[in-house]
Amino acid sequence: MSELSPLFEVFLRGRRGLDHIHVGSLHAQDAGQALEYARDTYIRRSEGVSIWVVESKDIHASQESDVASFYDPMDDKPYRHATHYTLPDGVDNM
Amino acid sequence: MAEANDLEQVFENKIDAEEKIEPKDWMPEGYRKNLIRQMSQHAHSEVIGMQPEGNWLTRAPTLERKSVLLAKIQDEAGHGLYLYSATETLGITREEIVQALHDGRAKYASIFNYPSLTWADIGAIGWLVDGAAIVNQVALQRTSYGPYARAMVRICKEESFHQRQGYESIAVLARGSAQQKAMAQDALNRWWWPSLMMFGPHDADSAHSAQSMLWKIKRKSNDELRQSFVDQTVSQAEIIDLEIPDPDLKWNEQRQHFDFGEIDWDEFKQVINGNGLCNRERLAQHKKAHANGAWVRDAVAAYVKGKTGESGE
Numbered sequence: 557m558s559e560l561s562p563l564f565e566v567f568l569r570g571r572r573g574l575d576h577i578h579v580g581s582l583h584a585q586d587a588g589q590a591l592e593y594a595r596d597t598y599i600r601r602s603e604g605v606s607i608w609v610v611e612s613k614d615i616h617a618s619q620e621s622d623v624a625s626f627y628d629p630m631d632d633k634p635y636r637h638a639t640h641y642t643l644p645d646g647v648d649n650m
Numbered sequence: 651m652a653e654a655n656d657l658e659q660v661f662e663n664k665i666d667a668e669e670k671i672e673p674k675d676w677m678p679e680g681y682r683k684n685l686i687r688q689m690s691q692h693a694h695s696e697v698i699g700m701q702p703e704g705n706w707l708t709r710a711p712t713l714e715r716k717s718v719l720l721a722k723i724q725d726e727a728g729h730g731l732y733l734y735s736a737t738e739t740l741g742i743t744r745e746e747i748v749q750a751l752h753d754g755r756a757k758y759a760s761i762f763n764y765p766s767l768t769w770a771d772i773g774a775i776g777w778l779v780d781g782a783a784i785v786n787q788v789a790l791q792r793t794s795y796g797p798y799a800r801a802m803v804r805i806c807k808e809e810s811f812h813q814r815q816g817y818e819s820i821a822v823l824a825r826g827s828a829q830q831k832a833m834a835q836d837a838l839n840r841w842w843w844p845s846l847m848m849f850g851p852h853d854a855d856s857a858h859s860a861q862s863m864l865w866k867i868k869r870k871s872n873d874e875l876r877q878s879f880v881d882q883t884v885s886q887a888e889i890i891d892l893e894i895p896d897p898d899l900k901w902n903e904q905r906q907h908f909d910f911g912e913i914d915w916d917e918f919k920q921v922i923n924g925n926g927l928c929n930r931e932r933l934a935q936h937k938k939a940h941a942n943g944a945w946v947r948d949a950v951a952a953y954v955k956g957k958t959g960e961s962g963e
Binding site: 572573574575606633635636637638640641642643644645646647649650 | 664669670672714717718721781796799800810811813814815817818821882885886889890
């Protein structure tokens with residue numbers, strides 16, 4: 557097989573105001589083509605109003621093994637959650 | 651010229667249809683300026699707001715309270731960063747935004763110019779100041795500018811912890827010794843009126859309100875938001891047996907809202923214009939911290955320069 561065209565990651569915005577969300581990836585010769593392929597591949601049923609394509613090589617990602625330093629859930633700090641604090645009866649919606 | 655009108659029409663149509671404006675959309679210069687003013691002011695408030703709380707960090711009464719306060723202050727820094735990043739999508743740099751604060755061209759919430767005199771103030775700040783901020787921010791989740799709205803959603807998720815820890819903290823004092831209870835009442839007395847001022851001038855006197863409402867940057871008026879805050883806070887005070895320092899406060903059966911006394915607008919103007927108790931201290935502290943961090947920014951720049959140098963670019 558000859559050299560693959562570059563890989564692009566595809567992000568869709570479901571409707572205006574929402575974040576773009578990663579939906580998948582595809583190969584294309586350039587960004588313009590990637591946008592067209594993304595439209596063909598991912599938007600057939602009003603899935604979105606905006607597409608971002610980013611070359612996969614331009615995405616810098618944390619490693620699974622870095623989980624402790626990047627994604628420590630801080631389970632030892634329950635006081636960071638609102639539910640940690642008991643409210644007196646009669647106080648709702650805080 | 652016809653083209654500009656079309657762009658404006660497209661923009662207006664989006665606003666009318668309750669659609670968000672995104673960074674790459676055309677927008678009127680006034681809309682952009684108004685957003686930069688409001689969002690950077692909001693960001694500065696988060697950052698300057700760390701100072702009155704930081705004042706008690708080393709004197710928190712227990713390790714638990716200290717951990718909570720530290721976590722809250724860390725959140726405020728994070729909220730400032732969400733908001734600075736969202737503001738930067740409007741084509742202004744962080745340096746410009748910070749410079750405007752240092753030059754006095756950009757403001758921050760006037761409440762942070764009041765001193766935190768006792769430990770009870772930390773509870774009062776969480777309960778009242780964060781409580782008022784939440785009322786404002788919940789409405790702003792529906793603001794017309796996409797990045798601002800999304801930042802508000804993230805912030806609101808975290809704010810509930812802030813208000814609850816404050817309320818719980820002041821509630822503990824309110825049911826403590828006579829001295830502790832007096833301290834809690836004193837904190838409420840001092841923070842109540844500045845909290846009401848957080849919502850800004852009356853609608854009729856607010857310089858930017860009318861246009862901001864038309865553009866749906868603001869979704870509820872200053873007076874509407876202030877009323878919501880008063881309505882929800884009165885019973886919270888009653889439940890912990892503290893008295894809101896306003897002789898005119900009473901339920902209005904007809905309006906189905908609480909009536910309340912007039913804010914001291916002269917004090918409000920004085921504080922906004924730089925003459926509050928802590929204005930100079932707050933700004934001086936921010937400038938000092940910024941200057942003290944210069945070597946970090948320089949080091950980062952030098953590191954990046956060194957790295958690109960190595961790769962021969």
